[in-house]
Amino acid sequence: MCGTDSPASINKSSLPSANGNDTGSPTCSPDHVLNLEQGDPAVFESYWRKMGDRCTMVISGSQLMSYISDFTNICWFMEPEFEEAVRRLHRVVGNAVVDDRYIVVGTGSTQLYQAALYALTSPGGPEPVSVVSAAPYYSSYPDETDYLCSRLYKWAGDAYEFDKNGTGPYIEVVNSPNNPDGTLREAVVKNRGDEGKLIHDLAYYWPQYTPIIRPADHDIMTFTFSKSTGHAGSRIGWAVVKDKEIARKMSKFIEMCTLGVSKDSQQRAAKIMGVLCDGYQNCKSANKSDDLFFEHTRQIMAERWERLRQVVERNQVFSLPKYPKQYCLFSGELIEPYPGFAWLEAKEEEEIDSQKVLRGSIKVQGRTGRRFGVAEKYVRISLLCNEEEFKEFLERLSTIKSMTSNGH
Amino acid sequence: MCGTDSPASINKSSLPSANGNDTGSPTCSPDHVLNLEQGDPAVFESYWRKMGDRCTMVISGSQLMSYISDFTNICWFMEPEFEEAVRRLHRVVGNAVVDDRYIVVGTGSTQLYQAALYALTSPGGPEPVSVVSAAPYYSSYPDETDYLCSRLYKWAGDAYEFDKNGTGPYIEVVNSPNNPDGTLREAVVKNRGDEGKLIHDLAYYWPQYTPIIRPADHDIMTFTFSKSTGHAGSRIGWAVVKDKEIARKMSKFIEMCTLGVSKDSQQRAAKIMGVLCDGYQNCKSANKSDDLFFEHTRQIMAERWERLRQVVERNQVFSLPKYPKQYCLFSGELIEPYPGFAWLEAKEEEEIDSQKVLRGSIKVQGRTGRRFGVAEKYVRISLLCNEEEFKEFLERLSTIKSMTSNGH
Structure with missing residues (x-):
């Protein structure tokens, strides 16, 4: 996403x-x-x-063959090296709280957005839950919400409009910095008590795009390898999640959707993030x-x-x-x-x-x-x-x- | 799947x-x-x-970074080397017709099954299309069909039962050889004219599991890297598709679902399939x-x-x-x-x-x-x-x- x-x-x-x-x-x-x-x-x-060959990934023909990475993790298809690299990267950058949080890996943050919608809704409601985001909103949210005509949720457009006239349960996607307009954002729909849930899409909350004004600490935050380091072809994203049951449902979604996430790409992402972080640990003092x-x-x-x-x-x-x-x-x-x-x-x-x-x-x-x-x-x-x-x-x-x- | x-x-x-x-x-x-x-x-x-290092994959930090593989292909996120390797593998094995067919890559055949359901249905019907498969059917079909509560399609159980008592449009999934019971199968629901569509799930139609009785030649056939060569951790599958519009809709589904498929894994699959096929071209005559x-x-x-x-x-x-x-x-x-x-x-x-x-x-x-x-x-x-x-x-x-x- x-x-x-x-x-x-x-x-x-x-x-x-x-x-x-x-x-x-x-x-x-x-x-x-x-x-x-x-x-x-x-x-x-x-x-x-x-960077030459410092980030070169080598995988033999017999490695990474199993579906499973770690059955003791809620997100059983997540490579431990990937999880560790994600936590380290956020600690180096300071852009998100990761202590006592669950990490869920996805096939890009596109998949994690949908996993979050699934995790925040339940079958059997009278109406699909309204999904909103403040205009101008990321142009793919509407399609990614509606293409399967789910009874769980439906795209309901501009969050400002919903704040004025909308009713019923809703999910607001807060994209910050926002794509397309680059603004740092907060939730728009106000005073709804338990009816509202939030997804924070923080794809661009990295120092090359924006000042890091605080370590983000929201219920569900999604990030992507595509925009953090620029490796879009690997289709790797991750979510940082507070609630265990939400993390479990998001993992379940990814299991049903794609039965896990490429281990080759998870390992590659871990390697690249590791080299990036090593740079900060080794070189910052050297002023290079x-x-x-x-x-x-x-x-x-x-x-x-x-x-x-x-x-x-x-x-x-x-x-x-x-x-x-x-x-x-x-x-x-x-x-x-x-x-x-x-x-x-x-x-x-x-x-x-x-x-x-x-x-x-x-x-x-x-x-x-x-x-x-x-x-x-x-x-x-x-x-x-x-x-x-x-x-x-x-x-x-x-x-x-x-x-x-x-x-x- | x-x-x-x-x-x-x-x-x-x-x-x-x-x-x-x-x-x-x-x-x-x-x-x-x-x-x-x-x-x-x-x-x-x-x-x-x-096989030692013959299948070893090496990817530098600056390779495979773009979302895009080839905009001239309907499946724009498919690596040309992957497509070529898939066609070559089917030609070597003789298990599927690939000439004049479209190839669509997916994040495992799990995703391609769902892409096929999306491609074979349209919004706005009075009822979701019934999805059936002859019992005993693959245990994940029901969940993978119903988890998003789509209005496009719904799981309707055993195809034999549907053949007797079911009505309306349907999609039959023919899993051959069948998981769990290993039988070679044909469609079960008979004489419905235009109401029925077929998906052939051929995950196990490879020579280590079954005699290859003919080159399969169905409208939509899905295969997976997981069961052909055993590389489940890479989450790579592919579909062989007759109709251009179906291939386009399946690609569109994958775009909306995960914005493509890991290039790292596509390239790794291409490499491994290539080495496998080289073996047949170089060694068969040598009787090894x-x-x-x-x-x-x-x-x-x-x-x-x-x-x-x-x-x-x-x-x-x-x-x-x-x-x-x-x-x-x-x-x-x-x-x-x-x-x-x-x-x-x-x-x-x-x-x-x-x-x-x-x-x-x-x-x-x-x-x-x-x-x-x-x-x-x-x-x-x-x-x-x-x-x-x-x-x-x-x-x-x-x-x-x-x-x-x-x-x-």
């Missing part, structure tokens, strides 16, 4: 640049559509390439901070945002959200958020379809605000692409002088 | 022997419960160990058939069945199914099936609970016939355990003299 962005409605003409492994220059010829619709985390690849993952990638994101804001301010066609500086416990500094997506709002007109204009005028494929439950004057652009694509995006964006005259 | 057997109702006292990696002797002390409830494919581990996967593992299964039948015949407490010899296109011989499970039926009494008696008298944990939609006098025992566990099982089984006096 949660920025693990679905290529669902991708246009086939954008194929070459959609491939995160493709860094060849034909990608960026002006005739090609530059696909910045998904949040494919290609930006982090260069860091891991620089550019070798450290979060410092290095935060620096890249900060530069991208600076370049992006320059272009956006210069051509006066779009506006970008302004984010307050906040004190970051991880870095010990007052810092600005540098979200993984640019949430562009067309200034000129209320009725404009920004996705369509960008696609038509400069052949840049973003995702329309409509998919996030808001107006079409908004468009989301991924900033997690590789450097060549990002540069090409800025060049194309700088040629737009007006939305109504369709740019150059 | 399909013999990818869920540890759902496992008893915690059976922990040590439940771990397929555990080959230490404490497992088999007479006080320990011998857990043969799941189909964990530990029997194949020794073969892959013997014990080095070949299917010959080697079939030999192990044949020996296990011979030893098992001796014990069962000697103590006259249970009966086992008899399987006809059939001509196997793969081996070019008339051969007997050697299923992955023993489907034991208590001879003495109609009302006996065989699972309970085995558990109480000789501390062997099987799975009751009740879970497969039939009587409790049946119990399923996995024959895919490691050699030590199998030997221990036979020793314990040979001590049973009667079901009613509870053995020794």
